[in-house]
Amino acid sequence: MFLTISSLLFFPGCTVSQMVIRGVVGQAVTLPCTYDVKNSRELHPVCWGRGSCPNSKCSNEILHTNGRQVTSQSSFRYNLRGTVVRGDVSLTIRNLNERDRGLYCCRIEIPGWFNDLKKTLNLQVDRGEWDLCDASFSLS
Incomplete structure (x- = not known):
């Protein structure tokens, strides 16, 4: 049994959250992901992938850092x-298109078993709408 409240899912024994981000076709969008860094020894490799966060690494990796x-x-x-x-x-x-819609995983790779910080974001992409009523024409 589970109960959905806002964008949090509650299961017995664990909590999973999913943030929804909205973007517009042709524009840029930023998917937020941060972690605390107090000194240079606390820098960690990060991967971004398409789809939910798997048990390790990123599936369909689109970007990776060395920290x-x-x-x-x-x-x-x-x-x-x-x-x-x-x-x-x-x-x-940059330059969003409708194929960019879906889940993205940000994983901060922290040494040790099951220490990674994971964040799943759901990107919704809206079509840009032209408002023809705002256009003005003059003919001479």
Whole structure:
């Protein structure tokens, strides 16, 4: 049995949350993901992937860092614009299209068994709407 409240799911023994982010076709959107960094020894590799967070690593990986900088990315549209060495590993996706809709996983890889921090985000992509009533024309 489970009970859905807001975007939190409650199961006996565990809590899973999922944040919904909205973007518009053709625009950029940022999927937030941060962790606390007190000193340079606390920098951790991070991966971003499509789909929910698996037990380890990222499935369908789209970007990876070594804790200090991006080491791989599957497309120029994906990048980290925050300060990675301060724990801001939020993913920016440029030039959104409807195929970008769906789940994304941010995983901060912390040494040890089951220590990773995981965040699943649900990206909704809306079509940009043109309001033709705002257009003005003049003919001479």
